[in-house]
Amino acid sequence: MSEEAPAPILEARHLTRHFLGLKAVNDVSFALAQGEILGLIGPNGAGKTTLINLVSGVLQLDEGELLFSGERIDRLSPPRRAYLGISRTFQVMKPFPRLSVLENVTVGALFGYAGGEHNRARARERAREVLDFTGLLHRVDQHADQLGGPDRKRLELAKALAMRPKVLLLDEVMAGLTLTEVDEVVEIIKKIRASGVSILVVEHVMRAIRSLSDRILVLHHGEAIAEGLPQTVLADPRVVEAYLGKRRA
Amino acid sequence: MLRWLLLALCVAALAALPLIGDEVMIQYGIDALLFATVAQAWNILGGYTGYASFGNSAFYGLGTYGTAIAMAQLHLPFGVGLALGAALAVACAVIIGLPILRLRGHYFAIATLGLSACLSAIIANLDIAGRAVGLILPLTRNAAMFYEDALALLVAATLTVFWISKSRFGVGLIAIREDEDAARVMGVNTTLYKVAALMLSAFFTAIAGGIHAYWITFIDPAGAFDLTLNVRMVIMAVFGGPGTVLGPVIGSFVLTLVYDTLASGISTAAALLFGLVIVLAVIFMPRGLWDLGAGWRQFGPRYLLQNVRMHRL
Amino acid sequence: MLFAQLLVNGILLGGLYGLMALGMALVWGVLNIVNLAHGALIMLGGYCTYFLFKGAGIDPFAALPLAMLAMFAVGYLLQRFVLNLVIRSAQLNTLLITFGLEVVLTYLAQLAFSADFRTINPSYAGANISVFGVTIPLVRLGAFAAALVLAAALWILLERTRLGRAIRATAQNLVAARLYGVNPAQLYAVTFGIGAALAGAAGGLYGMVSQVTPYIGASLTAKSFVITIMGGLENPFGIVLGGLVIGIAEALAAIYLGPTFTDAISFGLLVVILVLRPARSLGAA
Numbered sequence: 001m002s003e004e005a006p007a008p009i010l011e012a013r014h015l016t017r018h019f020l021g022l023k024a025v026n027d028v029s030f031a032l033a034q035g036e037i038l039g040l041i042g043p044n045g046a047g048k049t050t051l052i053n054l055v056s057g058v059l060q061l062d063e064g065e066l067l068f069s070g071e072r073i074d075r076l077s078p079p080r081r082a083y084l085g086i087s088r089t090f091q092v093m094k095p096f097p098r099l100s101v102l103e104n105v106t107v108g109a110l111f112g113y114a115g116g117e118h119n120r121a122r123a124r125e126r127a128r129e130v131l132d133f134t135g136l137l138h139r140v141d142q143h144a145d146q147l148g149g150p151d152r153k154r155l156e157l158a159k160a161l162a163m164r165p166k167v168l169l170l171d172e173v174m175a176g177l178t179l180t181e182v183d184e185v186v187e188i189i190k191k192i193r194a195s196g197v198s199i200l201v202v203e204h205v206m207r208a209i210r211s212l213s214d215r216i217l218v219l220h221h222g223e224a225i226a227e228g229l230p231q232t233v234l235a236d237p238r239v240v241e242a243y244l245g246k247r248r249a
Numbered sequence: 250m251l252r253w254l255l256l257a258l259c260v261a262a263l264a265a266l267p268l269i270g271d272e273v274m275i276q277y278g279i280d281a282l283l284f285a286t287v288a289q290a291w292n293i294l295g296g297y298t299g300y301a302s303f304g305n306s307a308f309y310g311l312g313t314y315g316t317a318i319a320m321a322q323l324h325l326p327f328g329v330g331l332a333l334g335a336a337l338a339v340a341c342a343v344i345i346g347l348p349i350l351r352l353r354g355h356y357f358a359i360a361t362l363g364l365s366a367c368l369s370a371i372i373a374n375l376d377i378a379g380r381a382v383g384l385i386l387p388l389t390r391n392a393a394m395f396y397e398d399a400l401a402l403l404v405a406a407t408l409t410v411f412w413i414s415k416s417r418f419g420v421g422l423i424a425i426r427e428d429e430d431a432a433r434v435m436g437v438n439t440t441l442y443k444v445a446a447l448m449l450s451a452f453f454t455a456i457a458g459g460i461h462a463y464w465i466t467f468i469d470p471a472g473a474f475d476l477t478l479n480v481r482m483v484i485m486a487v488f489g490g491p492g493t494v495l496g497p498v499i500g501s502f503v504l505t506l507v508y509d510t511l512a513s514g515i516s517t518a519a520a521l522l523f524g525l526v527i528v529l530a531v532i533f534m535p536r537g538l539w540d541l542g543a544g545w546r547q548f549g550p551r552y553l554l555q556n557v558r559m560h561r562l
Numbered sequence: 563m564l565f566a567q568l569l570v571n572g573i574l575l576g577g578l579y580g581l582m583a584l585g586m587a588l589v590w591g592v593l594n595i596v597n598l599a600h601g602a603l604i605m606l607g608g609y610c611t612y613f614l615f616k617g618a619g620i621d622p623f624a625a626l627p628l629a630m631l632a633m634f635a636v637g638y639l640l641q642r643f644v645l646n647l648v649i650r651s652a653q654l655n656t657l658l659i660t661f662g663l664e665v666v667l668t669y670l671a672q673l674a675f676s677a678d679f680r681t682i683n684p685s686y687a688g689a690n691i692s693v694f695g696v697t698i699p700l701v702r703l704g705a706f707a708a709a710l711v712l713a714a715a716l717w718i719l720l721e722r723t724r725l726g727r728a729i730r731a732t733a734q735n736l737v738a739a740r741l742y743g744v745n746p747a748q749l750y751a752v753t754f755g756i757g758a759a760l761a762g763a764a765g766g767l768y769g770m771v772s773q774v775t776p777y778i779g780a781s782l783t784a785k786s787f788v789i790t791i792m793g794g795l796e797n798p799f800g801i802v803l804g805g806l807v808i809g810i811a812e813a814l815a816a817i818y819l820g821p822t823f824t825d826a827i828s829f830g831l832l833v834v835i836l837v838l839r840p841a842r843s844l845g846a847a
Contacts, residue, residue, distance in 0.1 A: 056434050082436030096427035107424045110417050111436035118417055163435060301654045348837040354653050355596050356836055359787055363832040366784070370826030477780075480598075480661050487658060517669050524665030531659040532647050560651040562747050 007070055009034045009198045010086075010167050015054055015064035024050040026222040027064075032167065032198050037189070039213030039230070040202045043243055046219040048202045049091055052169050055200070056088040057081045068167070085113040085166030089156040089173055091202075095144035101155060102140045105130055105162045112163020127162055134158045134188060149176050157188070167198050174205045186211050210234070218242065263400055267393035275392045277509060279464060282399035283457045285501035287478070288485040289406040290453035295483065296491030297413060298446045299426025300350065303479045304361025305454050307368050308338040310474035312455025313462040314372060317384040320463065322377055331459040338455030339448050341368075346447040350440070353429075362476065369474035383469030386462060395464045402460065403498070406453045411494050422446055423492070488530055490539025500538055532557060567696050568813045574702040576809020578771065580802035581709035582764040582782060583789035584716060585757035591795035592733040592753045594653070595645065598660040600761055600786055601779030602667035607633050607762025608774035609671065612680045622682050623704060626766045630759040637758025642751035649750070664779055671776035682769040705767040709805075712763055713798045719756075720798070729753055788832045 008031035017025040025047045032038050040048050053059040055066065057078035066074040068084055076084075087108075096104050102124065109123035109130070110116045117123040131137045134154050139147065147155060153173050160168060170189070174182050186208050193199055203209045209216065209230070216233040218226040220242040226233045233239060263282075267275050287309065295301040315334025319325040325333075349360045373381045413419040421442045424432035433439050462468050489500015507526065511519030533553040534541045544552035586600045597603075610632050614625035640663070648655055689700040720726035732739040732749050740746060768774070768782075785808065793804030808828055815827045 058430065058434065077440075078433040079436050079438045082434060088434055090431065094428050094431040096424060096431065099423070099427060103420075107420060107432070107437070108435050110420055111424075113436075116436060120415070120417060120420070123417075159431075159435065295654070301657070303657075349833070352836055355590075355657075356791075358596075358654075358657065359791060360833050360836045362784070363788070363829040363836070366829040367826055367833060370823065370829065374820075374823065374826075476784075480658075483654070484658060484661070487654065517672055520665055521669040521673070524662045524669065527662030528644065528659055528666065531651070531655050531662065532644075535648065535651050535655050557647055560648050560655075562646045562649050562750065 006034060008032055009069055010055070010200070011067040011070075012055070013065045013067070015051070015066070016062050017050055017054055017059060018062050019050075023222050025054060025219075028219070028222070028224045029064075030217050030224065030227065032200055034198055035193065035196060036214045037193055037199045037201060037212050039209040039216040040200060040219065041204070041206075041209055041216060042219035045221075046242075047222040048219055049171055050222075051219070052088055052171050052200070052202060055169060056086060079111075082112055082163060083115060085164070086169070087112065087160040087163045087165035087167070088169035089153075089160050089171050091171040091175075093152045093156050095147070095152060095155055095159075097143070097145040099144055100141050101131065101136060101144055101147070101158075102127055104144050104155060105158045108159040108162030109164075113165060116163065127158075130158050130162045133191075134161065135184065150181055153177070154185075157185075161192065165197055167200070168192065170199060170201045170203075172202055172204065174203060174208050177205075179207070182208050206234070260400070260404060264397065267396050272392060275396050277505075279392070279396050279399050281502055281505040282396070282403050283461055284482070284485060284505055285498045286399070286403045286406050286457045287454055287482045288489070288497040288501040289403065289410055290450045290457070291482045292410060292486045292491060292493075292497045293413065293422075293453075294446045294450040296486055296493070296497065297410075297419060297422040297426065298443060299429075300353075300443065300446070301358050301483065302361040302447075302450070303358040303483065304363070304365035305450060305482060306474050306476055306478045307341065307361070307365035308451040308454040309458035309461075309478060310365065310368060310372070310470070311338040311341055311451075312458030313468050313473035314378055314384075315455065316459035316462045317379075317386055317468050318377055320386050321379075321384045327463055330463070331456055334459040334462075335452050335455045338451040342447040342451035343444060346444045347440070350443045350447065362479065365474055365476060365479070369470045372474070373470040378470075381470060383467060383472075386466050386468070388466055389463070392464075395460060398460050399457070402453065402456055407494065407498060409449065409453070414494050418442065418445070426492070484527055486537075487535075488527075488537055490537030493537070493539045496537050496539035503538065535560065564817070566694070568817055569810060570696050570698060572810035572813030573806055574698070574706045574809070575771070575813065576806035577706035577709040577802065578764065578767055578805070579785060579789055579809050580793075580805025581712055581760065581767065583786040583793065583801050583805055584713060584798055585760035585764070586783075586786040587790045587793065587795055587798075587801050588716070588760070589754055589757040590790060592729055593641075593645075593649065593750055595649070595656045595660065595754075596653075596787075597757070598657060598783055599664040599667060599779070600660075600757075601781070601783030602664045602671075603633060603637065603758045603761035604765040604768060604782050605671060605774060605776065605779045606636065606667065607758075607765025608682075608769040608778070609675055609680070609765075610762060611766030612682050612769055612774060615682050615684070622684055622766060622770055623708065626708065626763050629762045629766050633762030633765075634755040634759040636755075637761075638751045638755035640758070641754035642747060645754065646747055646750060664783070668776050668779055675776065677775060677777075679773040679775055680769065681773050682766070684770070687770070701770045705771055708763065708767055710802070712760060713802045716756075716760065717798045725752070785828070788828050791832060792835055 010032040013029050015025055015028045016023060028051065042048055054061055057076060061074050065072060073081055105127040106123050109126040117126060131140060134157055136151065136154050136158055139151060144155060157173055174185055182205055189212055201212055213230050215228060216230050217224055218233060218239050225242060226236045226239050266278055291305055312334035315337045316330035319330035319333045345364060352360050372378045421437045424437050425439050425442060429439055485501040485504050486497040488504055490496020508519060508523055511522050533556055535556055582604060586597055589595050589597050607629050610629040611622055611625050614620045614628055615622045648659055686700055690697050691700060720730060728744050728749060732744055736746060789801060789804040789808055792807060793801035811827055815823050
């Protein structure tokens, strides 16, 4: 018995983007339901970050449509999309180097969803809450460029979170983390989802993807080759082949 | 609280100068104040937003000519002249700013330089602007008036920068400076903010130009759009401390003092030493006097070496 | 006929302009330094050639290699002991320090050489040849030829020699180049030295077609800027092309629009090009 499914919060239809004649993303469609965690996996160069760039507005679509809560957003600028509630992290981390950790996250609180908080003091308060939530409160006054790798990843997450997103795009936030750290971040992401945020997670760490995703989308050479429940997708021979290459007969 | 008191005292002391100083001092004073304003205006765009303009002389020139045309050709009062100059500069900032602010780094700097040179050349061909010969404004001998006007302008500019440093707008500008792409995805409307910064910068620079025009009475394209003005304002702002509220003012006062003291000796040696000061400053205190003050308190002379170590090959 | 004469004038001057910009483009492309003292280096090269000519009686064209050597040394020392100290600083700081150097060099020159106008007037200075009714001054033709030769030499250096490969590798990826054994301090200094040598040659040639004073630096730097932007940082011939465009535009504008418009034209062109295609490269087009 299937009930009427609510409209997805984020919907992508036939997204295509060329780079120098190659299709970095080719006719990719997916839907992200409200409160869902969609895992996005694929070998290196599959187009995952390009897809995130297209959704966040950093890159323009060549073809296709992007809808947020049913409205077309493909012509909107990145700040505009942030205003609507789309946040992202960067795989190659982009902290504000000479600002402190607190100031970095405060920017997110001041400018995110619906224009953010206009009062600087309250924004700073929110930033502290977010830093506490992501486990960075002890680094609050350090300069962002003094942080080590794992802390930088958390800072990326904190910055995106401070924006009060409705949709959060995470680009490999767990790369280079130890198993314990991965489990910690998984817990944090689950709590984020519990607070009502819909999440698109790009990851290579299978442990995390398995544990987090409601559904998984697999990209290979810019195309969507599989989509569905984690158990199904991860056992799909095409997916295995994409990662491991063709078996010699 | 104490800081505010101190600052208020400084302003009061400066305001009292015309009462106790002689003609020469007042003239030096006007120069120093106008330069400090121009450096402060640059600070908004270059220091806070990270868009180092090398063409703010364009706005200075528009302010100069707006005032001159209003007073010399249209016989309007000084205030109207200033307003006209400011309006021209702000309009220019909006129209040219939008395309030019898409450039970054060196390219932006050069584009602004080109803009200033181009405007200068265009004005030199306009009849209403007196072509290359220039214009003569009505004469007034009230040096004290110019001094107080320049001081008021500097205070206004500095208060604006102070407001920026405390406002959400200012945070946005700083975010643009630190990482513009990250700022965009975090929701900062970078286009709007950059143009706004440019408009503020243009406004104060233009009014400084207008006051200067009425004061020196005679203007021409070469003087109004003087390209070396750009490097001087940048140096004063950077020497003092870009991205701080008082840095550019202090840097400007110090350098003007240094330059004028040296110049009262041999002018060539003065220029030579000035150049040397700049070279040494960039090597040993690239973040300006303000940071030198803080750094020295923390590290002493090692601060200087730290800078070299951080930035050398 | 007038048009043809103007065109030729523009081309001849344009070749020299291209040579002027070559040194700036090299330093900009490899070291990411926009050298505001570039014009001052041209000026010093001019004086060097002048004194070799006046003092030692050497023919100016023959004096060029010597002047280039001297300017190479100046450039090498400047980069090695001054500019290398700030190279990892913000772009703005390298602009400022080179401005400071420009001031220092200009006023040192004023002290050493006085503000008098100097012209390099070899015996054949007034000689012309006439081709299809167009007058071509020999000196300008020689300057044009020298400019092309040096541009070609630079191209050969960059594309066909070990040093050139090292320079190009460093320009693309300093870290990787280091791993391959490149000594960055040395290489940067050599590159800047080459840029200074090219500027020096341009200065010597400039002294033959115009006058040398301590103050010519600023406007020549500005002109080199414009040409470098137009020509791009990819290819020496793009720069020469940029120089030709500016030379021709100036020659035509001077007559058809009036001399006061030449600056408006070149800077207007500059802004338009920057806005329309920020990374435009004539050489790679």
